[in-house]
Amino acid sequence: NAGVTQTPKFRVLKTGQSMTLLCAQDMNHEYMYWYRQDPGMGLRLIHYSVGEGTTAKGEVPDGYNVSRLKKQNFLLGLESAAPSQTSVYFCASSPWTGTDTQYFGPGTRLTVL
């Protein structure tokens, strides 16, 4: 049982490049989330999903897109990376409802030059 995993762990992009971050969970959780963490701050919600095939905007969704084609995977895409998107990205999942404990992946450190 690996829990929540994220790939890649590190990535450096040039401005304007695109990339996709993959989150996978093997706990059969319904809810999945993408957060970003900037220096000296807590995490902020980018997008979330309440089940396979669904996605919704969080508090800082601009510049990102997401997809949840399979229950166990939640993808975060950057179509045209900007330096302001330099951050650490965390994926999380929770079992049934939005009031359940959220379990976090190890994070992806992204630098946009």
Added chain:
Amino acid sequence: GIQVEQSPPDLILQEGANSTLRCNFSDSVNNLQWFHQNPWGQLINLFYIPSGTKQNGRLSATTVATERYSLLYISSSQTTDSGVYFCAVLQFFGGATNKLIFGTGTLLAVQP
């Protein structure tokens, strides 16, 4: 929106000392979690504690929801306790979910 404040912002302890971290929140919440972010950046769930008291080894937590605060106790601290401690509260976000609102954290350094 809801405000989550943590104190102290940073703390230095000698190994073996005890400490109390505090989390205040400005509105009613659905739930509260404590996390430890280790020096490698990994977020580790410590407690899911909407109310009452829980203990796990040297760590314990108490939430008094009616007074809008939570406390995290660390006893007999070890160098491996170093890192940032976050509390996060669940707030209804709309649609079918809640979101976690994170405090700004307490940076703990335990010296040998």
